[in-house]
Amino acid sequence: MNAERKVTALKVQKRNPNRVNVYLDGEYAFGLSRIVAAWLQVGQVLSEEKICSLQQEETREAAYQRALHYLSFRPRSEAEVRRKLLEKGFDQLLVEEIIERLRAERWLGDSEFARLWTENRTTFRPRSRRLLRFELRQKGVSEDHIEEALHPLAEESELAYEAGIRYARRLTSLQPDVFRKRLTAFLARRGFSYGTIAPVVRRICSEQEMEQPKT
CATH class of the missing domain: 1.10.10.10 (Winged helix-like DNA-binding domain superfamily/Winged helix DNA-binding domain)
Known part of the structure; x- marks a missing residue:
């Protein structure tokens, strides 16, 4: 009872x-x-x-x-x-x-989370698709949601250029060889392959040279 x-x-x-x-x-x-x-x-x-x-x-x-x-x-x-x-x-x-x-209640959803994570990273700290994929996997997001989030992104070379050109602004006072090494190391840390990094670094270095005042 x-x-x-x-x-x-x-x-x-x-x-x-x-x-x-x-x-x-x-x-x-x-x-x-x-x-x-x-x-x-x-x-x-x-x-x-x-x-x-x-x-x-x-x-x-x-x-x-x-x-x-x-x-x-x-x-x-x-x-x-x-x-x-x-x-x-x-x-x-x-x-x-x-x-x-x-x-x-739409407080939670991995599809939206993956989209927001990718957009935030791409806007504020650009990195490779490979690194984005790794980060989302670490967060427990399924492959389907990861693919959905990565699909709209620019080509890998453009992602690398976007990341590199921002970082390059901090390196303008360095000698060309040091500039190149620092930029290459930075893009490698952001998950880009050497095959992507090399032409992007050449492009940025060329643009930097063109912007230097003629003496």
Whole structure:
């Protein structure tokens, strides 16, 4: 037979107004987020089953809020969110439920994540398709979503040129041989092959020479 307990007080926590302390039969029982505690009323009688359900709902809400907080800093892949929630101690079934909820609410989706990641990298820190592919794989993105994100990109030589010409502006005071070596090493770090790097470096060096004032 299930024991029943009466809600005798609901007190908003002083340090966290988004949480409520629940008192049953005159004693503190547990804390709940305000969204979970919203339907409770003083004088209400709760069965053990209902108390258990409330606590499960609280865990579910905590996992959801944790995921939203993690996503608030920058877009994340599904694998990143999954890994974060598991690290925080939430069980696998609950984590998958939260992932599905975030997908449904469009907070999460690997197709959009891969597109945003690729666009951001290409705009602010251009790199090779190979390095972009590696980064997205590290984020747990599927090959289909990676291909979809990489498809609209410019040719590899243009990506290398875009990366190289930006970096070259920092090297204008260097001697030509040092300029060439630094630029070549930079493009290699950005994941471009030598076959792509060599003609791009020649192109940039030629443009730099043409811009030098005649003496």
